[in-house]
Amino acid sequence: MAKNLTSEPSLGLHERALLAGLDLLDARQAQVPALVEVATELNIPICDLGRLFPNEEALYCAAAENALLHLMDICTRSVVQVDPQDPFAQFHSLGEAYLKWAHEHPRQFRLLSERRVIDILTQPQLRRYVDALHELMTRMLMRARDDGQLHPREDIQALAITARSFAFGLARLIVDRRMEEWYPGADPLEAARHALSDFIRRMARSTTPPS
Structure with missing residues (x-):
C-alpha cells in the first residue's frame, strides 16, 4: 500500500512517510521498522527522509x-x-x-x-x-x-x-x-x-x- 502512495500527488512526503511507517509497522507487528526501511518503501534516499525525521x-x-x-x-x-x-x-x-x-x-x-x-x-x-x-x-x-x-x-x-x-x-x-x-x-x-x-x-x- 505504501508504495502506491509515492505517486499520489495530493500527499506530501511528510504524510506519505507517516502512512508508509504505519503500513510497515502493521505488516511487521513484532518489530519496529527502521527509518531506512521506510525510505526504501517510499523509494526515496534516506537523507531525504532524515531531513524530516531524525530517527x-x-x-x-x-x-x-x-x-x-x-x-x-x-x-x-x-x-x-x-x-x-x-x-x-x-x-x-x-x-x-x-x-x-x-x-x-x-x-x-x-x-x-x-x-x-x-x-x-x-x-x-x-x-x-x-x-x-x-x-x-x-x-x-x-x-x-x-x-x-x-x-x-x-x-x-x-x-x-x-x-x-x-x-x-x-x-x-x-x-x-x-x-x-x-x-x-x-x-x-x-x-x-x-x-x-x-x-x-x-x-x-x-x-x-x-x-
Whole structure:
C-alpha cells in the first residue's frame, strides 16, 4: 500500500512517510521498522527522509500526534451535535465517536495502544491530548452528577477510568476482529455500540439515587 502512495500527488512526503511507517509497522507487528526501511518503501534516499525525521521515534511520534489530532477532531465534532444540556448524552456520543475512530483507523489505534512502538504517556506533546480527552470525560460526568443524573457522592474519577477502560476494551475487540466471539453474526461496530449503550444505561441506573 505504501508504495502506491509515492505517486499520489495530493500527499506530501511528510504524510506519505507517516502512512508508509504505519503500513510497515502493521505488516511487521513484532518489530519496529527502521527509518531506512521506510525510505526504501517510499523509494526515496534516506537523507531525504532524515531531513524530516531524525530517527524512528520522531517518525512514530509524528504519526501518533496525527492520529490523536484526528481522534480529537472526530470526538469534538460528535459531541457538539448533542444537546449541551444533556451531559450523559454527550458522554455517550464521545464513546461512540471513539469506537468509530478505532473501527476506521485500526493501525492508528494499535500505534497509540502498543507501548513497544512509543509510550504516548511519556511524551509531553502526546500526553496532552490524552489528558484533554480524559478531562473532557470527567467534566461531562461532573455535570451529569450536578444535574442529578448520577449519585451526588459518585466518585467521578473512578467512574471515568471504568468507562474509559470499557471503551478501550470494545475498541480492542473491534481492531483485533474478535467481536464475533461475543456477538456472532453482528456487525462489529454496531455490536460495540450496543454494548456501550448498555454499559452507559447500567452505569446511570446503578449510580442514580432512588427517588
